[in-house]
Amino acid sequence: MAAVLGLVVGSGAVATAWVLSGAGDGGAGTFTLVGRIRLAGAPGQAGTCSGDGPWSDIDKGALVTVYDAEGLVVATGTLGTGAYDDAAACTFPVIVRNVPDDSKSYGVRVGWHPRKDITNEVARTGELVQLLE
Numbered sequence: 352m353a354a355v356l357g358l359v360v361g362s363g364a365v366a367t368a369w370v371l372s373g374a375g376d377g378g379a380g381t382f383t384l385v386g387r388i389r390l391a392g393a394p395g396q397a398g399t400c401s402g403d404g405p406w407s408d409i410d411k412g413a414l415v416t417v418y419d420a421e422g423l424v425v426a427t428g429t430l431g432t433g434a435y436d437d438a439a440a441c442t443f444p445v446i447v448r449n450v451p452d453d454s455k456s457y458g459v460r461v462g463w464h465p466r467k468d469i470t471n472e473v474a475r476t477g478e479l480v481q482l483l484e
Contacts, residue, residue: 384417384447386479388461392439400433400441408462417447418458426450
């Protein structure tokens with residue numbers, strides 16, 4: 352029984368790594384861009400959150416657009432549910448599937464806010480953290 356449980360847990364870890372690396376996208380030469388979008392918060396806040404005022408478009412389901420180095424839209428995705436992190440920032444997970452892996456850099460735009468340019472490496476490794484202030 353322990354061997355079967357170990358196999359199931361190990362298989363799950365491999366599958367997660369496979370998907371996060373982009374190998375599970377299904378398209379040749381594509382990957383899944385993952386990262387976080389953060390809005391400044393106030394101390395003591397906890398639970399789920401969403402943007403307000405000039406950030407009112409930042410909420411679960413908000414459009415995330417990915418551009419290639421030429422400025423062409425190559426993929427779109429959405430924000431996940433926002434939650435306050437340990438620093439009381441409202442943080443949203445970003446997931447954009449099937450991003451073509453043939454650009455040196457990418458631009459990431461959330462909602463109607465200015466896009467942030469990132470390298471291919473940052474796009475592929477999940478290091479995208481964009482603080483909107």
